[in-house]
Amino acid sequence: MSWEAFxxxxxxxxxxxxxxxxxxxxxxxxxxxxxxxxxxxxDRRTFDTWKKRAEETFARNxxxxxxxxxxxxxxxxxNLAPFASDQHLRQAMVMCxxxxxxxxxxxxxxxxxxxxxxxxxxxxxxxxxxRSFTTGPKKRAATKTAKTPKKxxxxxxxxxx
Numbered sequence: 001m002s003w004e005a006f007x008x009x010x011x012x013x014x015x016x017x018x019x020x021x022x023x024x025x026x027x028x029x030x031x032x033x034x035x036x037x038x039x040x041x042x043d044r045r046t047f048d049t050w051k052k053r054a055e056e057t058f059a060r061n062x063x064x065x066x067x068x069x070x071x072x073x074x075x076x077x078x079n080l081a082p083f084a085s086d087q088h089l090r091q092a093m094v095m096c097x098x099x100x101x102x103x104x105x106x107x108x109x110x111x112x113x114x115x116x117x118x119x120x121x122x123x124x125x126x127x128x129x130x131r132s133f134t135t136g137p138k139k140r141a142a143t144k145t146a147k148t149p150k151k152x153x154x155x156x157x158x159x160x161x
Contacts, residue, residue, distance in 0.1 A: 028092035
């Protein structure tokens with residue numbers, strides 16, 4: 001664990017939120033997805049091959065995380081694959097756990113639910129962007145606009161008197 005990561009582990013969820021912001025976990029998920037894209041050989045770099053790699057990466061790390069019985073730093077990084085995408089994703093999971101408010105009790109299983117939501121949101125965004133950049137603009141159907149009635153002409157100053 002780097003000194004920076006260790007420094008963050010000593011912070012409360014509110015302090016982490018202040019330092020990293022509400023998008024900290026999302027940013028790590030995005031880095032993982034970008035690593036999945038960049039790690040593909042250029043001749044095989046398509047949306048479908050990227051999606052398959054991203055799904056495999058997320059599923060692999062989700063499986064490991066779901067098997068953790070007691071949240072400990074050692075358990076967080078067990079069975080970590082040697083890929084940058086896995087490292088970013090696992091860091092996102094740890095950050096998610098660390099940022100969850102402790103007031104009222106927090107459930108370790110909620111990390112998986114929240115990570116599923118963040119991951120799916122990013123996958124949908126990639127899907128939408130892929131469509132935008134590969135299918136071209138959509139033709140819009142012509143719509144009729146209702147004509148606005150003309151305003152009555154303004155009276156001149158002479159006619160007001």
